Amino acid sequence: MLDKNKVKLGIAPIGWTNDDMPDLGKENTFEQCVSEMALAGFTGSEIGGKYPTDPVVLKKALDLRGLTICNCWFSTFLTTKPYEETEVEFIKQAKFLKDMGAKVIGVSEQGHSIQGTDKSIFEEKYVMNDEEWKLLCDGLNKLGAKAKEIGISLTFHHHMGTVVQTEEEVDRMLANTDPELVSLLFDTGHFTYNGADAVAMCKKYINRIKHVHLKDVRPEMVQKVKDEHLSFLQGVRLGTFTVPGDGSVDFEPIFDILAENNYEGYVLVEAEQDPAIANPLEYAIKARKYIAEKTGL
Numbered sequence: 001m002l003d004k005n006k007v008k009l010g011i012a013p014i015g016w017t018n019d020d021m022p023d024l025g026k027e028n029t030f031e032q033c034v035s036e037m038a039l040a041g042f043t044g045s046e047i048g049g050k051y052p053t054d055p056v057v058l059k060k061a062l063d064l065r066g067l068t069i070c071n072c073w074f075s076t077f078l079t080t081k082p083y084e085e086t087e088v089e090f091i092k093q094a095k096f097l098k099d100m101g102a103k104v105i106g107v108s109e110q111g112h113s114i115q116g117t118d119k120s121i122f123e124e125k126y127v128m129n130d131e132e133w134k135l136l137c138d139g140l141n142k143l144g145a146k147a148k149e150i151g152i153s154l155t156f157h158h159h160m161g162t163v164v165q166t167e168e169e170v171d172r173m174l175a176n177t178d179p180e181l182v183s184l185l186f187d188t189g190h191f192t193y194n195g196a197d198a199v200a201m202c203k204k205y206i207n208r209i210k211h212v213h214l215k216d217v218r219p220e221m222v223q224k225v226k227d228e229h230l231s232f233l234q235g236v237r238l239g240t241f242t243v244p245g246d247g248s249v250d251f252e253p254i255f256d257i258l259a260e261n262n263y264e265g266y267v268l269v270e271a272e273q274d275p276a277i278a279n280p281l282e283y284a285i286k287a288r289k290y291i292a293e294k295t296g297l
């Protein structure tokens with residue numbers, strides 16, 4: 001069982017409107033999204049493209065519904081742009097998140113990423129050379145130090161189609177960054193999609209994990225993506241991802257590892273799929289019930 005005083009439960013707005021493909025859920029407003037998150041029993045949220053950018057307006061809307069911002073995606077370009085360009089934007093975002101009450105900022109390296117392109121996700125991923133690895137890891141350490149000064153933790157999101165996708169890439173990134181400055185944003189869906197053992201990865205890196213994305217995977221859709229050489233986003237439209245308990249990820253041992261190691265932080269449902277097919281409120285309630293049953297949260 002997870003400790004309610006230590007572990008908080010959140011949900012991402014991507015089930016209502018997908019910022020990577022805004023036509024998915026374009027009809028869903030910000031107010032509907034946050035109201036339904038609260039109605040389904042969630043208390044945390046990440047930031048989506050439709051969220052007000054004025055912190056006062058955003059905070060009021062969230063307070064009315066008992067919600068708190070716990071993280072936001074931040075794209076780094078450490079391997080393709082001068083470090084300073086990324087740092088300026090990173091500091092702005094980290095300060096904003098800190099003011100909103102978040103404890104982490106979720107970084108993903110988007111230099112050379114194919115996640116938003118039409119390239120085949122299983123065949124055309126970029127692999128970094130030693131020089132690019134150094135740019136990435138040194139840059140992450142520097143950003144992590146900035147985040148620490150601001151009072152927030154940098155968590156790194158491994159992701160399909162990016163330069164840190166595979167188990168080996170996650171190993172190398174973590175081995176070459178300072179545990180005091182760079183933590184892991186553990187995403188169950190991205191490890192499973194890539195063919196890694198999410199349970200083993202959770203066990204291996206439990207001491208580096210500071211934020212968790214609970215994402216389930218429909219294996220038959222991943223197989224279709226492989227067979228038909230589809231892109232990451234084509235897969236999302238087909239339904240590669242779903243809410244915890246609705247796919248093939250084995251969540252129970254993951255919850256056990258988090259509980260046994262006194263994990264403190266958020267577990268956040270993040271299940272992008274077509275809202276016209278998977279009603280966001282219905283799926284949020286389904287996820288909430290599953291998590292309550294398996295964790296006691």
Ligand SMILES: O=C1C[C@@H](O)[C@H](O)[C@@H](O)C1=O
Nearest residue numbers: 014020073157187213270
């Ligand atoms: O954390 C995430 C943010 C999304 O934009 C992304 O594509 C999704 O798959 C994810 O894990």
Ligand SMILES: [Co+2]
Nearest residue numbers: 157187213270
């Ligand atoms: Co994620």
